[in-house]
Amino acid sequence: MTAARARVRSALATLVLAVPCTLLLYGFLAAESEGKVALVLAGATLAAALGWRTGLLGWAVRASGQGGLALGFALSGLALVAAFHEDPFVLLLLARALIALVACLGLHVQLADAGVPNFAGAAFFGVGGYTAAVLGKGALPHAVVLLACGALAAAVGSVLLLPLLRTRGHYAALITIAFGLLFRTFFEVNESLGGPQGLKLGGLEVLGFHFNDDRHVLGLEWSGYAFYALAALALALAALSLVRRLERSWLGLALDAVRLDETAAACFGVEVARWKIGAFTLGNALIGVAGGLSAMMVGFIAPNNFTFQESLVLVSILLLGGLGNLAGLAVATLIVVCLPEKLQPIQEYRYLLFSVLVVLVLVLRPAGLVRRTARRSFGSAAA
Amino acid sequence: MTPAPLLVCADLTRSFGGLVALDGLSVELKQGEILGLIGPNGSGKTTFFNVLTGLYPATRGEVRFGGLTLTGARPQAVYRAGITRTFQRSRLCLELSIFDNLAVGAHQQLDHGLYFNLLRRRALARQADATATAARELLEIFDPPLAARLFEPVAGIAMIGRRRVEICRALISRPKLLLLDEPSAGMTADETAHLMDDLLEVRRRFGDLSIILIEHEMSVIARVTDRCVVLNYGKKLCEGTYAEVSTNTEVRQAYLGLA
Amino acid sequence: MDLLAQYLMNGVMLGLMYALVALGFTLFFGVLNVIQFAHGDVLTAGAFAGLAGYALVVRAGVQASLPQLLTVVLAATLSMAVLGAVLGRTLVLPLKGAPALNVLLATLMGGTALRECIRLFYPGGSQPQRFPALLPSTAWALGRFTLRLDNLLMLAAGMALVLGVSLLLQRTRTGLAIRAVAQDEETARTMGIDFRRVVLFTFALGSALAAFAGVMNGLYYNEVNFGSGLLLGVIGFSAAVVGGLGSLSGAVLGGFLFAGLQTLGAVVMPFASAYKDVFAFGMVILLLAWKPTGLIGEPLGERV
Numbered sequence: 001m002t003a004a005r006a007r008v009r010s011a012l013a014t015l016v017l018a019v020p021c022t023l024l025l026y027g028f029l030a031a032e033s034e035g036k037v038a039l040v041l042a043g044a045t046l047a048a049a050l051g052w053r054t055g056l057l058g059w060a061v062r063a064s065g066q067g068g069l070a071l072g073f074a075l076s077g078l079a080l081v082a083a084f085h086e087d088p089f090v091l092l093l094l095a096r097a098l099i100a101l102v103a104c105l106g107l108h109v110q111l112a113d114a115g116v117p118n119f120a121g122a123a124f125f126g127v128g129g130y131t132a133a134v135l136g137k138g139a140l141p142h143a144v145v146l147l148a149c150g151a152l153a154a155a156v157g158s159v160l161l162l163p164l165l166r167t168r169g170h171y172a173a174l175i176t177i178a179f180g181l182l183f184r185t186f187f188e189v190n191e192s193l194g195g196p197q198g199l200k201l202g203g204l205e206v207l208g209f210h211f212n213d214d215r216h217v218l219g220l221e222w223s224g225y226a227f228y229a230l231a232a233l234a235l236a237l238a239a240l241s242l243v244r245r246l247e248r249s250w251l252g253l254a255l256d257a258v259r260l261d262e263t264a265a266a267c268f269g270v271e272v273a274r275w276k277i278g279a280f281t282l283g284n285a286l287i288g289v290a291g292g293l294s295a296m297m298v299g300f301i302a303p304n305n306f307t308f309q310e311s312l313v314l315v316s317i318l319l320l321g322g323l324g325n326l327a328g329l330a331v332a333t334l335i336v337v338c339l340p341e342k343l344q345p346i347q348e349y350r351y352l353l354f355s356v357l358v359v360l361v362l363v364l365r366p367a368g369l370v371r372r373t374a375r376r377s378f379g380s381a382a383a
Numbered sequence: 384m385t386p387a388p389l390l391v392c393a394d395l396t397r398s399f400g401g402l403v404a405l406d407g408l409s410v411e412l413k414q415g416e417i418l419g420l421i422g423p424n425g426s427g428k429t430t431f432f433n434v435l436t437g438l439y440p441a442t443r444g445e446v447r448f449g450g451l452t453l454t455g456a457r458p459q460a461v462y463r464a465g466i467t468r469t470f471q472r473s474r475l476c477l478e479l480s481i482f483d484n485l486a487v488g489a490h491q492q493l494d495h496g497l498y499f500n501l502l503r504r505r506a507l508a509r510q511a512d513a514t515a516t517a518a519r520e521l522l523e524i525f526d527p528p529l530a531a532r533l534f535e536p537v538a539g540i541a542m543i544g545r546r547r548v549e550i551c552r553a554l555i556s557r558p559k560l561l562l563l564d565e566p567s568a569g570m571t572a573d574e575t576a577h578l579m580d581d582l583l584e585v586r587r588r589f590g591d592l593s594i595i596l597i598e599h600e601m602s603v604i605a606r607v608t609d610r611c612v613v614l615n616y617g618k619k620l621c622e623g624t625y626a627e628v629s630t631n632t633e634v635r636q637a638y639l640g641l642a
Numbered sequence: 643m644d645l646l647a648q649y650l651m652n653g654v655m656l657g658l659m660y661a662l663v664a665l666g667f668t669l670f671f672g673v674l675n676v677i678q679f680a681h682g683d684v685l686t687a688g689a690f691a692g693l694a695g696y697a698l699v700v701r702a703g704v705q706a707s708l709p710q711l712l713t714v715v716l717a718a719t720l721s722m723a724v725l726g727a728v729l730g731r732t733l734v735l736p737l738k739g740a741p742a743l744n745v746l747l748a749t750l751m752g753g754t755a756l757r758e759c760i761r762l763f764y765p766g767g768s769q770p771q772r773f774p775a776l777l778p779s780t781a782w783a784l785g786r787f788t789l790r791l792d793n794l795l796m797l798a799a800g801m802a803l804v805l806g807v808s809l810l811l812q813r814t815r816t817g818l819a820i821r822a823v824a825q826d827e828e829t830a831r832t833m834g835i836d837f838r839r840v841v842l843f844t845f846a847l848g849s850a851l852a853a854f855a856g857v858m859n860g861l862y863y864n865e866v867n868f869g870s871g872l873l874l875g876v877i878g879f880s881a882a883v884v885g886g887l888g889s890l891s892g893a894v895l896g897g898f899l900f901a902g903l904q905t906l907g908a909v910v911m912p913f914a915s916a917y918k919d920v921f922a923f924g925m926v927i928l929l930l931a932w933k934p935t936g937l938i939g940e941p942l943g944e945r946v
Contacts, residue, residue, distance in 0.1 A: 117743060119750075163931035169742045170677045171883060171934060175927050177876060182923035189916040242501070249500035249507055250486070250493045253479075257487045260476040266458040267436055267468060268552070269490040308872065312750055319747060352758035355751040362748040363736045378504075378511050 013063035016056065018072035020047055022079050025334075028342065029080065029090045037342045061327070069327070070241060077233040081226050091225035092297070097337040098232035099294045102239045104317050104333050105326075106286030109243060111315070112323040113252060114279030115259030116164060117173040120180030121314035124284045126187070126306035127153040128291025133199040133301050142204050146292050153288020154281045161280065165273050180311050187303040198302025201295055204231065211297075228297045235293060239286055244326060246282075248378040255279055309351060316358045389414040389593055390560060395444035397434050397617075404430040406617035407444070412560070415586075417594045419604040419625065422614035423637065428597045429471055430617070432562050436468055437461045449559065463491055465559035469549045469566060471597075477538040481529060481548055484537055485518040486511075488552035521551040525581045542569055547578070554585060560593045567600050575600060579607050601629070613637075644786035646909070653905035654898075655793060655862055658800040661897025662855035663878025664885065665807060666848030668893040671882070672824035673844045676734055676745045680753035681852055682875015684722055684729070688853025689773070689866040690760055692718035696774055711776040718853040726849020727842045735841065753875070760868040770867040773860035796858050803854060804894060807847070811890065820844055824888065852878075873919065880926040884933075900925070 024047065027040040051057030064072060077098070084090040103125055110116045118124075128149035135145045163175045188196050203212030203224070211227045246252050257265035258275045266272055295301040313336065321332030340350035390412040397405040405427045412418050420428050433439045435446060437458040445454040451464050467488070475484050486493065493510065494500070500507060515533060522530035525547040529540065537545060546566060553561055563582075567575035586592045598604050604611060605625045613620040613628055615637040621628060628634055663685060670678045695717025699710055733752045737745045760767045777792030811817035822830040823840045831837050859874065860866045881900045885892025900922070907921045 111743075160927070163927050163934075166934040167930055168934075170746060171930055173743065173746055174876070174879060174883065175930055178880070178923040178926040181873070181876060182920050182927075185919045185923070186917070189920070245501050245504070250495050250510075251497070251500045253483055253486055254490070254495060256479055256483065257476060257490075260478065261474055263438060263458075264470065264474040264476075265487065267438070267462060268487050268556070269459045269462040270487070271459055309754065312747075312754060315747060316751065349758070349762065352755055352762060355754035355758065358751045359733065359748050359755065362740075362744050362751075363733065378508060 010064050010068045013060040014068040014072040017060040017064055017069075018076045021072075022076040025076070025080060026083055028338070029084065029093065031342065034343055034345060066244065070237060073240070073330070074233065074237055077229075077236075081229045081233070085220050085222045085226050088223040088225045091223055091229045093338055093341055095225060095229040095232040095297060096294070097334050098229070098236040099290045099297075100314075100317070100337050101236050101330055101333045102232075102290035102293075103287045104314060104321070104329055105236075105239045105243045106283040106290070107314055107318055108283075108323075108326070108329060109246065109255075109279050109286070110283035111318060113247060113255040113259065114276055115255075116276050116280050116283075117176055118280070118283065119173055119176040119308075119311050119315060120183065121287055122306035122308070122310035123180045123183040124153040124157060124287040125291035125294070125310075126183065126301070126303070127156050128288035128293075129295030129301035129305065130187070130193060130199070131288070132292035132295045133201045134193075136201055136296060142206055142296070146289055149292025150285035150289040153291065154285040157280055157284035158277075161277055164280065165276060177308070180306075180308050184303050184306060184308070194302070196303060198300055198305075200300045201298075203299065204228070204293070204296040225297070228293075232293065232297075235289065240326060240330075247324075247326075313351075313354065316354065319358065320361060386414065388412055389416075389449060391447045392431075392435070393445050393447075395431070395434060395446065396442045397430055397439055398442050404617050405434060405441075408614070408617070408619055409444075410612055410619070412593055412595065414559075415591050415593055416610065417586075417596060417608045419608035419611040420595055420597045420614065421599070421601075421604060421611055421628075422620070426614040427617035428614055429564055431614070432468055432564055432595075432597070435461070435562065436466065462556070465556075466562065467553040467556060467558040467560075468562035469546075469553050469564055471564040471568070473542070473545050473549055475537045475545055475549055475552070478536055480534045480536055481522070481540070482515060482518055482533045484548060485521070485552050485555050486514050488555045489514055489517070491556060517555055518551070521554055521585075522548075524584055525551055525578070543574055546570070550578075550582075554589075557589060559591065560595070563594060563596045563598075565597050565599065567598065567603060572600075572602075575603055579603055583607065601625075605629075644784070647784070647787040649905050649909055651787075651789075651793060653901045654797065655858075655901075656904065657898035657901030658797060658804075659855045659858055659862075659874065659897075660878055660881045660900050661804060661894040662800060662851045662858070663874055664881035664893035664897045665804070665890065666852050667879050667882035668885070668888055668890060669820075669844050669848040670730075670734075671887040673820060673841050674730075674734060674738065676737075676742075677749065677879065678729065678734060678845070678848075679746055679749040679875065679879070680729055680733070680756060681749075681848070682871035682873070682878065683753035683756040684726060684849045684871070685852040685856040685859070685874055686866065686868060686871030687725065687756055687760060687856075688718040688722040688849075689856035689860045690764055690767070690771070690868075691721040691853070692857045692860065693771060693773065693866065694764075696776075707776045707778075710774070714774075714776060715854065715857055718857045719850040722853035722856075723846035723850040726845040726847075726852075729849070730842050730845030734845070735838070753872070757868055757871065764868070767868050770865050773864050773866050775861070775864060777861060792861065796861060800854070800858060803851065807851065808890060810847075816840075816843065876926070877922060880929070884929050 024040060024044045027043070028037065031037045031040055048057070051060075061069070080094060081091065084094070103121060107118055107121050110118045131149040131152045132145055135148055136142065140148070160175060160179055164172050167175060187193060193199060203210060205211065209227075211231065212224045214224050215222055254265075254270055254275050257268070257270050258272050262272050317332045317336050318329065320336070321329035336354070340347050346353060388411040390410070392408060392410045395405055395408045396403065408427070408431060410418070420431065422428055430439065434441050437453070437456050437460065440455055445452065446456075447453065448464055448466065453461055453464060456464070476487070493514070518533060519530045522533070526544055529544055529548065532540070537548060540548065546569070550563070550566060566578060570578065582594065586594070596604070596608060608625060610623065611625050611628045612622045613631075613634050620633055620637055621631050663681065666681050667677065670676060670681075692714035695713045696710060699713045704710055704713075729749075729752060733748050734745060737748055762768075775792070777795055780791040782789045811820060819830070819835045819840045820843070822833065822835055823837060827837065830840075855874070856866070856871070859870070877900060878897070881896035882893045883896070884899060885894070885896030903925050904918060904922055908918060
């Protein structure tokens, strides 16, 4: 009886959350003029403020629970893909945002959970892309290639493990910065992987299904990008679930202990180095898979795709979304990836505006936009 | 015939550059004993804890604990051998809940397998429940109101409560030896008395818990310790029951500045 | 032999530029325990400010190269001193006590903003800009090695500047205040030292040094680029780390060491000259892996 009621309540909360979000996103993505985009943004701000003030937002997030949130996310994504089934521009944008979310989740495990800085996110994204470009031409099934993208990014990252474990704070950050710059320069001067022009890729193909082709399904004309958007949605959901489960388990707790006080953690048996290695490796693997899928979708990869600037953007998304807050991370990724594309006049100025925004957040709200909340129990009472 | 001591430290030395913070200290501890460690500030008490728990490698000397040699052991190995500690300045993870902090203390009892944590969510929930029960039991002894606030962040808890949580974190793994670094700092005499009662209560329940206690409050030392070691400039000045130590002229000279 | 001399000259010039940048990093770290990562972009901005100053005096009809040179140097250093103090005031001081990573990210983003401003708003800023040759072009041929007067002059000026900073810190009241703050902020405050003023002065000083390095860089390569500061910043920071952050002599040593390694790489592997930046960054990573807190280690007595 109560279980059934709880389920209804959760479903209701999910609807309360997902329907307005989906509608706003639809409006945002469909808007064709800057004025309309601004209008939708104003609407979103208003809705968020209202939800916040009335407590409806908090209630809906709590009541829908983990399963509900994931379901809402999935349904909302599916609805948007279906709504824009013929619009390659919007679908590409959507897929890019979802792929960026996967990469940010990888960074989140590293930075927000284990406290290992990574200012070379774009470089690991690039490793995934180049892996896809090189292996994708061969006979390997593309699902395996995507896994290899993650594995290779993790393997390349392991080169940095020793220096990262021996250093802390600024010094550790510098190592990743140096690596990011090194990596890009290397691919620019090394002609064997296309040099500055980069490499071309064929599209993703799984079990004979070519993602690049437009096709007729369910009585509708679907752009090829719709399938990429769906693949990205599936990947993002998997990554979200993985990171979420990780954080709400003893694993996440051990990472927290490592991040917050290495010395105390060591005194209670936490193998600090082992956990840092695990987090850094898992994070890079996620970033690498994202990079592989992205390269296959876009069809080419070049050193210009993974500049230091892009690495900074990834870290900043993390900060803006609020460290330790996956929902916030998803929203921040969406805004940062999509907004400049929709507001063409700011496109050229996006790094400038973005950097100023991040500086303002850091100076005015040092704890991040959203304060980190303590983990609630993952015992049976909370399930 | 006396049983073999639980802890034997022989000629333990640690120097930082030219400064010898711990100078040839030899200490033995019997099972179930409460040893007081006293001495002026900078006399090497905390350094001793840090060397013992593997945070600083010893420059010279050795440590044996139970049947194990812990000389040069890493902090993790020291913990697994059954030695836990509190810190002079509270080192809880402030943004984590009380439960999380205690669960860090219970690290070795918890299953950290990938499969278990990511996929066997029900079994994980059961383990979390069991850990929560153990945490509540301990908190009930030291600070019953905190047991009801198990999932609140430590940052929102008063200093006194934090000290008690830190002691619970050190106890939840059922160590054989507990190292307490000035647990009463910042507490009133009353609160300190309570804390000591609670410690004795825990020791009664756990059976064979041994404790080394760094403490400046002499009334506490007098009441709870079986034996005291007095340190000065990293060296052992003297050793004995509180009554013996407190009448020692050298101690009075070093510690109290009395002639 | 001649070629070696050429390499040596080049190495010394690079070393001096790195040392000037590293000095800034080490000064900032000394007084505030922060890494100001916009420093490399301050260098670029300095070079562009010098360039702007040059354009102004040329338009005003000044033909002689000495006043032109003075204008360039003054425009660069003074404007960057102001900018450095402003950055310290708005980006770094408000974040005092925040996690180290926040300061790092804030200054990295501040640097990005600066870089983007140059790219977007300086006329033609997105393209490399020609930097005027303002120094006498006299050169002596010694076999195959040409000793250039302009290089010698830059070297002398840079060395004098390093020496001057060291004298300032050791011999003046301001220097004493900086050293006091570096030793122990609390005590320095109680001794009546105006902490904010010392910090802002240090930021101004360090940034002016970077601006000078930027002008040197422009004069040496006859070109400046909006993105070049990033590389110099990372190398300068690495040099400061290698020498031990907070140590003045360490920074200078680190700068020359780094340039030495780069030059060595070029001598040993001339075929791989395209990889010289890859080599530089690889060295940074290796050095930190080998000596995580720098070659000289944690400076205790010698901090600034």
